[in-house]
Amino acid sequence: MTVPTGKRETVLETLEDRGIDYVVTDENSRREYTAVVYFPLPTPAVEAVLDELQEAGISEDAYTVVVDAQTVVSRRFESLREEYETGDVESDRISRQELETEAEALTPTFGVYVTMTIVSAIVATAGLLLDSPAVVVGSMVIAPLIGPALGASVGSVIDNEDLFRQSVRYQILGVVLAIAAAAVFAWMVRVTNIVPPGLEIGEVNEIAERLTPDLLSLAVALGAGVAGIVSLATGISVALVGVMIAAALIPPAAAAGIAIAWGEPSAAIGSTALVLVNVLSVNLAGLLTLWYAGYRPENLFSLRPTEARVRKRVVGLGLIVLVFAVFLGAITYSSFVISTFENDATDEIELVLEDEAFAEYTFLELEVETGQGYPFLSPERAIVTIGGPPDQRSPELESQLHERISAQTDEEITVEIRYIGQVER
Structure with missing residues (x-):
């Protein structure tokens, strides 16, 4: 000094x-x-x-x-x-001055931020289309999102409004760039037939799970926010935590871009909502964690105004996250309905085949197809595969299966029975 x-x-x-x-x-x-x-x-x-x-x-x-x-x-x-x-979080944390410096250092220059965000979105899009978790994880490693994600929370609690505003601008820019870059890249891949022309994005596991997110996704974002701030405030390396924050943002943004490129904007609703709720949740968790850790403005005269401002931002973020949580809860419920229908239909099929009149038939598989009403899916078609004597069908069996399976849902559903001939030896 x-x-x-x-x-x-x-x-x-x-x-x-x-x-x-x-x-x-x-x-x-x-x-x-x-x-x-x-x-x-x-x-x-x-x-x-x-x-x-x-x-x-x-x-x-x-x-x-x-x-x-x-x-x-x-x-x-x-x-x-x-x-x-003293062994608690507050005593293990770095100083307010160091925290501010670290938060500013985590945000790269504008050109680097834009370039790395676009590259990470393109890599994530390729990974999703390839259905490759390894490539998707690679996109998270290069995403430069941790600085802006944590900088907004730091700026709020230490009364650095310049840092707060810059971080908010970078976050908005990052989300828009990621979705746009993913959409453009996915469209180019589609029109050049790099992927099969008839590819259904809902049948690709890595994409499908982000088109219909559930409430567990919210836990990922909140955990990433808390872990990021704790790592930053205690001087621990934030590199791995940055991957976790990117995991909450980049893949769903890429999924939204893919849905737009495939001309299915309704399919992009769930993944876009997931991106937004994750951004807000990371900021909310960061604010609460920093305030709990004891960070306050340097100027005591700024304490009350800052406290009031932080309180308003926490309440505002909390309400918005709650609204999105209800939305995700509705998607989770629709997935639960499909799962329940599949289990109940399976039980009914097994009960029907226990009848001695159908002793020569064997239940092999039940496949439930859903409609395209993203993000709230519902069962649309049930395909039952039955093993039995070659070239022999049972109208009575088909009638009972159709009646019992249809009774397990309030939706209109098509029941298809497929036979596979089994030769006794």
């Missing part, structure tokens, strides 16, 4: 009062500074000591550089660490 003229004794007395060892060297390069002081601090003490020194007259015009020390060998330092470290 550079010590301004007239503040040398004040700074040194502050450090001595707290029992902090220091080394002072004279400074001759500039007239407004008289010395440079070096002093080791445990991580939890950095913010408190810097705040006290700023109150003593060390403004931000002076140079204060915080660096990580690999090892400090000193009995006095150990006693200082015991004084500040």
Whole structure:
């Protein structure tokens, strides 16, 4: 820390009062500074000591550089660490000043951010069309979304509105770019027949699960937000957490782009909603975690306005996330209805075939096809595969199966019976 003229004794007395060892060297390069002081601090003490020194007259015009020390060998330092470290989240966190620097450093320059977002969206689109989880994971690794996702929360709690606004702009830009890049790339792949012309996107597992998301997706986003902020606030590497945040955003954005390119905008509703709720959930979890960890504005006069602003943002985000949660809950319920129908229909088929009149027939498989009413799917067709004597059908069996299967749903459903000849040996 550079010590301004007239503040040398004040700074040194502050450090001595707290029992902090220091080394002072004279400074001759500039007239407004008289010395440079070096002093080791445990991580939890950095913010408190810097705040006290700023109150003593060390403004931000002076140079204060915080660096990580690999090892400090000193009995006095150990006693200082015991004084500040309590073993909870608040004592393990880095200082407010370091947090702000880390959040700003995580956001790349505009050109790099745009390029990496587009590239990650294209890679994710290729992975989804290939039905390759490995490629999809690769797209998450290169996505530069963690900085803006966490920067908005950091800017809110420390009263840095410039950081907040920049992070919000970057998040909006990232979502729009990802969906647009995925749509353009998927359209090019489709019109050039790189994928089979008759490809049904709902039949590709990696795509289908993002076209009809459920409530568990919300848990992923909230967990990513909490983990990201905890990693950032405790100085732990955020690289892996960045992959988790990208997992909540990039693949569903790519799925939305694919649905648009395939001319099925209704299919993009679920994945787009998933992207939006995940963005909001990451921000909500980040805000709550930072406030719980004890981060507050540097200026005490800004505390109440900041607290009111954070409260409004938390309530606003919470209400919007709740609305999306209801939407995801409805999608989850429609999936539950399909699963329940399949189980009930299977039970009814087995009961019918237990009749001695149908002893020569064997139940092989039930396939339930759904309609295209994304994201709220419903059973549309039931295909029952029966094993039996070659070239022999049973109208009575077909009638009972059709009646019992149709009774398991309120929707109009087509029941198709297929026979596979079985030769006894």
